[in-house]
Amino acid sequence: MTKISALLEAGWCFSIELWPPKNLESENKLRTALSELEALEPDFVSITYGAAGSTRERTHELVVDLLNNSPMTPMAHLSCMEHSKKELSIILERYKKAGVENILALRGDPPLNATVQLSQGELVYASELVELAKQVGNFCVAVAAHPEGHPLSLDLTQDRYRLSQKLDKADFAITQFFFNPQYYFDLVDSLRVLGVDKPVIPGIMPIVNLRTVFKMSELSGTSVPKEILARLQAVGANPDDLRRVGVEIAVDLCEQLLQAGVPGLHFYTMNSFVSTKEIYEALGLGARRSKS
Numbered sequence: 001m002t003k004i005s006a007l008l009e010a011g012w013c014f015s016i017e018l019w020p021p022k023n024l025e026s027e028n029k030l031r032t033a034l035s036e037l038e039a040l041e042p043d044f045v046s047i048t049y050g051a052a053g054s055t056r057e058r059t060h061e062l063v064v065d066l067l068n069n070s071p072m073t074p075m076a077h078l079s080c081m082e083h084s085k086k087e088l089s090i091i092l093e094r095y096k097k098a099g100v101e102n103i104l105a106l107r108g109d110p111p112l113n114a115t116v117q118l119s120q121g122e123l124v125y126a127s128e129l130v131e132l133a134k135q136v137g138n139f140c141v142a143v144a145a146h147p148e149g150h151p152l153s154l155d156l157t158q159d160r161y162r163l164s165q166k167l168d169k170a171d172f173a174i175t176q177f178f179f180n181p182q183y184y185f186d187l188v189d190s191l192r193v194l195g196v197d198k199p200v201i202p203g204i205m206p207i208v209n210l211r212t213v214f215k216m217s218e219l220s221g222t223s224v225p226k227e228i229l230a231r232l233q234a235v236g237a238n239p240d241d242l243r244r245v246g247v248e249i250a251v252d253l254c255e256q257l258l259q260a261g262v263p264g265l266h267f268y269t270m271n272s273f274v275s276t277k278e279i280y281e282a283l284g285l286g287a288r289r290s291k292s
């Protein structure tokens, strides 16, 4: 088992995000994605935590399964929402006992279809979970960064300041997805000005269809630049054409990020391997990684 902070110190990281399956059909899709993506030898694999703890057991099971039965280094997402501090400590203790060393500490969001008002949890901000994880298990702890600012934050300067304080206590950050690389560069510059130079890995979301991209962008506060929208609209409704253009857009973005010397690339795979694999191949990441 390996701490991701050690991997980042040693060099550049290629990583993927997956979510735990909720039924047999999604289990099969996940297993196919895993076997295809494992062949690309990701440096680590992060496993999401369902809104308000809804995948508590399934996230644990998948992380521990990957740890024990695959060559990949897993990282467990964990969020404060709807949990007491004691519950979070128990979850962290369980990961520690299982040998898991990497945690992505998040505040979390309420589920999209929540019909009742949910409590925010005993810990209000992700930075408090970073502290708890360090106390419980000396984990390598990652945090979320929002290049365009957190969607609920009214003030970007405050948001950057809060992020700098959170990242100062953590080991590295992974960003929300974005399409304009300038947002990422500005984020990293602001953190440097605030005295924080921990690795910030850009999160890449390959576009597979327009409806999903609009929904995800609205939820995350990510803007879709006009020229990207025009490229997508120009291909019409054919899913294969849309996916192909989505891959081209991601390849252009990744090239600009790689040229700027980013510490890694993290792919939001949505449990599908096709686009991530095509982007990996188009960028020649296999050859680039073996040289570095």
Ligand code: FAD
Pocket (backbone or CB within 6 Å): 047, 048, 049, 050, 051, 052, 077, 078, 079, 105, 106, 107, 108, 109, 124, 125, 126, 127, 143, 144, 145, 146, 150, 151, 152, 153, 158, 159, 160, 162, 163, 166, 174, 175, 176, 177, 203
């Ligand atoms: P925080 O860092 O707590 O920030 C939330 C807001 O509070 C920001 O506006 C910040 O500026 C503000 N803030 C922070 N500290 C303070 C303070 N001390 N005082 C006042 N204001 C403060 N969600 C899930 O439910 N499950 C997942 O698996 C998941 N994975 C994710 C992975 C990545 C890489 C990313 C980028 C996001 C992920 N999310 C996930 C979404 C995330 O939970 C939401 O974006 C959430 O709204 C914010 O989480 P955070 O950890 O950034 O929150």
